[in-house]
Amino acid sequence: MKLENAVVFVTGASRGLGLAFAREALARGAAKVYAGVRDPSRFSEPGIVPVALDVTDAASVAAAAKIAPDVTLLVNNAGIAEVVESPFAEASEAQARRLFETNFYGVMRTTRAFESLLPDGGRGAIVNVLSDVTWRPVPFLAPYSASKAAAWSYTNAVRVALRERAIQVVGVHVGFIDTDLTQGFDVPKVAPLDVVRQTYDALEAGESEVLADEGTRALKRSLASPVAGYVDPATLDG
Numbered sequence: 668m669k670l671e672n673a674v675v676f677v678t679g680a681s682r683g684l685g686l687a688f689a690r691e692a693l694a695r696g697a698a699k700v701y702a703g704v705r706d707p708s709r710f711s712e713p714g715i716v717p718v719a720l721d722v723t724d725a726a727s728v729a730a731a732a733k734i735a736p737d738v739t740l741l742v743n744n745a746g747i748a749e750v751v752e753s754p755f756a757e758a759s760e761a762q763a764r765r766l767f768e769t770n771f772y773g774v775m776r777t778t779r780a781f782e783s784l785l786p787d788g789g790r791g792a793i794v795n796v797l798s799d800v801t802w803r804p805v806p807f808l809a810p811y812s813a814s815k816a817a818a819w820s821y822t823n824a825v826r827v828a829l830r831e832r833a834i835q836v837v838g839v840h841v842g843f844i845d846t847d848l849t850q851g852f853d854v855p856k857v858a859p860l861d862v863v864r865q866t867y868d869a870l871e872a873g874e875s876e877v878l879a880d881e882g883t884r885a886l887k888r889s890l891a892s893p894v895a896g897y898v899d900p901a902t903l904d905g
């Protein structure tokens with residue numbers, strides 16, 4: 668689908684990757700861009716329409732969908748991350764429930780509320796922001812990774828379910844991005860705008876998946892190996 672004249676709704680658009688998705692949509696000629704934000708009173712971006720949205724609250728999601736009946740592209744970007752001491756830590760179950768509420772159920776809720784609004788015939792699309800941890804085993808991110816793997820699975824089911832209506836569904840896999848979410852992590856990070864540009868290029872080229880950095884591309888290649896990167900991350904080194 669083309670961004671030109673699209674009507675775009677981005678969840679979690681107050682900052683980070685979501686704000687970059689909203690700004691770049693406008694730069695590529697979108698007719699309207701809605702920013703789904705938890706606090707609209709603190710959002711002020713020329714040309715972008717703030718809409719109150721908390722993806723953990725079904726009533727909030729339903730109200731946002733009512734405000735944006737003309738949407739043609741939904742970007743499920745809102746997400747949270749938490750680190751755990753270990754996959755066995757006592758707190759990890761409560762953390763997993765919190766993470767799933769936003770990263771998995773949030774995507775499901777928003778998709779269910781917006782799907783029927785999207786136009787058929789190649790004019791409607793959904794972008795789901797996933798992660799490289801969908802496939803990469805990181806013990807201190809175990810619950811976060813599980814929430815993204817669940818969202819990936821849901822993304823794939825949604826893609827097949829919407830094929831008949833020719834609604835495109837794009838999954839975005841990426842490692843560390845330079846946003847608030849990775850503050851304090853001293854690791855190589857990609858710029859949000861880089862991820863957004865690759866995603867919109869893929870969308871406009873009719874593709875279904877974005878692998879936004881070399882680490883993620885190597886990981887994906889390893890999935891077909893006898894010892895995939897998710898079994899032994901050491902196979903990815905070098």
Ligand SMILES: NC(=O)c1ccc[n+]([C@@H]2O[C@H](COP(=O)([O-])OP(=O)(O)OC[C@H]3O[C@@H](n4cnc5c(N)ncnc54)[C@H](OP(=O)(O)O)[C@@H]3O)[C@@H](O)[C@H]2O)c1
Pocket residue numbers: 678679680681682683684685703704705706720721722723744745746747748769773796797798799841842843844845846847848849
């Ligand atoms: N940064 C990375 O390294 C990285 C890597 C792979 C994937 N991702 C994914 O990329 C997406 C964006 O992350 P980011 O790096 O831009 O993080 P960020 O800077 O922390 O921004 C997160 C955004 O999500 C919003 N949000 C959180 N919970 C929400 C809720 N319940 N309802 C509505 N909005 C909510 C936040 O709103 P408030 O301002 O109200 O808090 C904020 O706008 C997430 O899905 C994340 O998992 C990030």
